[in-house]
Amino acid sequence: MQMNEQVTTRISRTIATEIGASASQVGAAAGLLDEGATVPFVARYRKEVTGGLDDTQLRTLADRLGYLRELEARRETVSASISDQGKMTDDLAKAIFGAETKAALEDIYLPYKPKRRTKAMIARENGLGPLADAILADRGAEPEVLAAGYLSENVADVKAALNGARDIVAEGLTENAALLGELRTFLQREALVSAKVIPGQEQAGAKFSDYFEHSEAWSKVPSHRALAMMRASNEGVITLDIGPDPEGGKERAEAMVASHLNTRTEGAGDQWLRKMAGWTWRVKLSLTMTVDLMSELRQRAQEEAIQVFARNLKDLLLAAPAGAKATLGLDPGIRTGVKAAVVDATGKVLDTATLYPFQPRMDVRGSEAALLGLIAKHNIELIAIGNGTASRETEKLVSDTLKLLPRGVKAPTKVVVSEAGASVYSASELAAREFPDLDVSLRGAVSIARRLQDPLAELVKIEPKSIGVGQYQHDVDQHRLGKSLEAVVEDAVNAVGVDLNTASAPLLAHVSGLGPSLAEAIVAHRDANGAFDSRKALLDVSRLGPSAFEQCAGFLRIADGEEPLDASSVHPEAYDVARKIVAACGRDVRSLMGDAAALKRVRAEEFVSERFGLPTVRDILGELEKPGRDPRPTFKTATFADGVEQISDLKPGMVLEGTVTNVAAFGAFVDVGVHQDGLVHVSQLADRFVKDPHEVVKAGDVVKVTVVEVDAPRKRIGLSMRKDGGASAKQDRNARGGFDRGNGGPKGGAPKGGGPRGAGPKGGRPQGGKPKSDSGNGALGAALMDAMKKR
Structure with a gap:
């Protein structure tokens, strides 16, 4: 949909309020994103354009931009539909324009929405529209007396006539946007979520026993409890209901419905209308509201859960790397044995073995000998032990084995690492391509070893949802979850940066502006032509044009290349600024990089230009001071207490x-x-x-x-x-x-x-x-x- 300037401005103002920015900042960022720029690129290299919006603000901006554009598209569709029906009024147009959510917009559209034949339509066809109008107009008249005048071939008796009038009035209430809004607000504030065990499910659903008799305010239910109750309901353990407080809540809801009929007297008409209002709430509106509230609760709980997933995944991806050291990975197992794999400092597989120290073989001595042999043969510095079944037993085996090392030989550092997702990776097509001749079970040991060396480089090979980073992972919207977690991976990879000459295709695929296809092309070019000696050589890669180069170049590193700045996060487009700074210091690039004292004497303001503002210049100074700095923390491990194994x-x-x-x-x-x-x-x-x-x-x-x-x-x-x-x-x-x-x-x-x-x-x-x-x-x-x- 092509947005006009007024709509675009409204969207920008709405988002600006939400993220704490100005409308002009939002508009500028939206323009860059629409042109294909990625969030990491805009956050780091277009600070002057966006006024310094960070990646968190930009992610929210991108998400809300999609929602609000969909809302505007729907607003236009609704307006056109009502206008085509010839029913548009100034007040209606104003209400449509003022709707701030899709739900509010749909409430307004409800009376004009094409619908199947309803009971109210049939009642009107039977000539009962005037009866409904008459009851509403004369509150003192007996509805039964009025109804007697509307009997016909299709309306057999007074009861049928009144039921038809009721259907007509009720339909008007269920399509009253103001009433729907009031009821929704009332329930959002007052409703209770109630759970009750289904008789006979007490034992089968014991894990949900805290919800066998449970009630709490809808507005305060935390994500984990909401998802737990929904899972229990889906599994047929409990019934789950949302509604007004039993202590007077139903009566208040019915009174709100009646208030829209102005039932203020004790006349027969008003009494009939109040009963009809109660019927409308019980039969029509309460079910609709319950469904809406349940949907909103599910969405709210899922959003909170997904935020937890995203934060936890970010922490895992940005965990401290142990570094480029020869590593022995152990994937613990009992009957099937402990799978062992040795990788060198670059992650290349050097050796594999399977040990059987536990039941049924109990080959402890043979296993110790095998471990000692691998340690000596490959100068192992790190031992990564997966934290699955038999993890503690395997760790004890390693501890006992290290005690057997000759005096004076430095023992490798053993670390228990999370193996979440390792089995998923082992059986993946990617692992099969990477290790076509390696048994599936041994691939897991390789993954465990590599994720200790560099968690980020290894975890990006696994679908984020398989890493395991939160609660009720399979109960949330999988598309939304996947989109959120992919964004986290993208931000993490680009925050750290990637070595162009050693990175795998899965890691390169998450670099700004690339993707799987270009990542594969880069690796193929590297395999065919050798290591890249400069960033600009990327332009020789098939299908990698200037636009992709602009997006990705700053996040790719080349160590010891012909251009020293290629090892930093300084973007090639700003190399001239960096060189001016270097020249002002009277030095060459290689000698100045890392010299904090010399760079402290430089005034950033002196290098600001029309193209590159103060934020970019400061970033360049910071990068020259600590070139290629890794934002991840220093590696350290937990030491488990001896004798505490179960x-x-x-x-x-x-x-x-x-x-x-x-x-x-x-x-x-x-x-x-x-x-x-x-x-x-x-x-x-x-x-x-x-x-x-x-x-x-x-x-x-x-x-x-x-x-x-x-x-x-x-x-x-x-x-x-x-x-x-x-x-x-x-x-x-x-x-x-x-x-x-x-x-x-x-x-x-x-x-x-x-x-x-x-x-x-x-x-x-x-x-x-x-x-x-x-x-x-x-x-x-x-x-x-x-x-x-x-x-």
């Missing part, structure tokens, strides 16, 4: 080190090395009020925690990061007399048809856990433990 080894009061595996709205999940993540509830994350757990922790963080509660039979672990070691939580729980079942999420194992391992903190299982207050900072109790799930 949940039964945990005791309240233990202080342990662990790795944050996932962050949810109600807290953070931490791997302390016992095959079962513990939960640090939001109230136990810090010695202060925490509204959002992401303020304190992110996936991949190494943290110290105190064990607060252990429930081995139900596989639940409560942890605390507070200085008091969770004492406040214990006191509160004791005061309540033990576990507070609360209204937490479903407990334990995965439901049938659940997602792959990794869809939740360790797999697609339901999670939940309601704090004592909706603020999320209630005391830690069993409700928090209910969010636990087996890895």
Whole structure:
């Protein structure tokens, strides 16, 4: 749809208010995006044009731009339809213009929308329209007396006549945009979400037991509880209903409907109309409103969940890389053996093996000998151990093996890493092309090794949804989820930058302006012609034209090339500015790069031009000071406590080190090395009020925690990061007399048809856990433990 200037301006103003910018900034950014520019490119290299909008603002802008343009297109369609019917008025046109959401626009259009033959239409065909008008006009008259004058061949008696009049008046009410808006606002504020177990489903749906008799305000239901209840409803465990408060809410809704009929007297007509208003609410409007509220709740919960997925994925992708070191990857297994793969510093596979240290073979000595052989042969510096089944047993095997190394030999650093998505990658077409002669099971070990070296470079090979970064992954809109997670991958890859001469095609595919086809073309060109010696050589790649080059060049790095600036994030279009800065310092590029002291003496304002403003010049100075800087943190690992290998080894009061595996709205999940993540509830994350757990922790963080509660039979672990070691939580729980079942999420194992391992903190299982207050900072109790799930 071609937007006129007035519409474009309105959209820009709306978005500007939402993202805290000016309409001109929004308009400029929208123009660049419409021309094909990517968010990472606009955020980094077009700051002068957009006034410095960051990638978060631009992502919101792009998302809202699509919605508001669809709204405008629909607005135009609605206006044209009503005008074609000859029913457009000034007031109606004003209402259509003022509608701010698609829902509000559809409410206005409802009376004019072409529809199938209704009961009200039939009643009018039977001559009952005047009867409805007569009842509305004379509130003192008896409706039955009025109805007697409208009997006919098609209207057998007074009751049929009144039913027809009722259908006509009711249709007017159900198509009254003002009434619909009032009812929607009332219910959004007052409605309750109620869940009740279906008789006979108590045992089968035990994991949803917190919702067997549950009710709370619609407006305050957090994402994880909403999705848990919807899953329980879909699985036939509970009935789920949304409606006004039983204590007078229905009567208030009926009164709101009646108010639009101006029923103010006790005349017979008004009494009949009030009854008819109640019938309209019960039979017509309440169902429509319930469906709308359920849909809105689902959308709201999904959006919140997707935001959690996106933040967690970003943390995983931007986790600290261990670096280019020879690495041994171990994919633990019991009966099928531990799969081992050695990769060199560049990720090339050097060796593979399968070890059988566990049942049924119990070849511990042979496994130790094999590990020692691989370590010695390939000078292993890192050992990556997948965190799946037999992870702790495998880690113990490695620890025992490292003790056998000769005195003076430096032992490799062992690290337990998340293997979420490794099996998906192993069986993928990409893995088959990359390792055509390697067994599927061994490909997983390669992936585990590489993701320790560089999480970003390896994780981009896996569909984001398979990495496992949140709750109820398979219950949300998959298209919306995929789009959001792909945006996160794109932002992460471009924030770090990519080595043009070593990057795989899957990694290059996420670089601004490229995509799978051009990424494959770059790799093919590199294979045929050798390493690129400059960024400008990219223009020799088949199908990579000036537009794609402009988008991608700044995010691609070439180390030790003919142009030193190619190793930085300075865009080729700004090389002249960089060279002027270098000349002003009386140096050459190679000697100046990294010399912070010399660059501190440069005034950025002196190099501003019509094309390149102060933001770009400052970025160039920053890049010259720290060329090719990696925004990711320094690599460090958690050290699991000796002798703590399973949940039964945990005791309240233990202080342990662990790795944050996932962050949810109600807290953070931490791997302390016992095959079962513990939960640090939001109230136990810090010695202060925490509204959002992401303020304190992110996936991949190494943290110290105190064990607060252990429930081995139900596989639940409560942890605390507070200085008091969770004492406040214990006191509160004791005061309540033990576990507070609360209204937490479903407990334990995965439901049938659940997602792959990794869809939740360790797999697609339901999670939940309601704090004592909706603020999320209630005391830690069993409700928090209910969010636990087996890895």
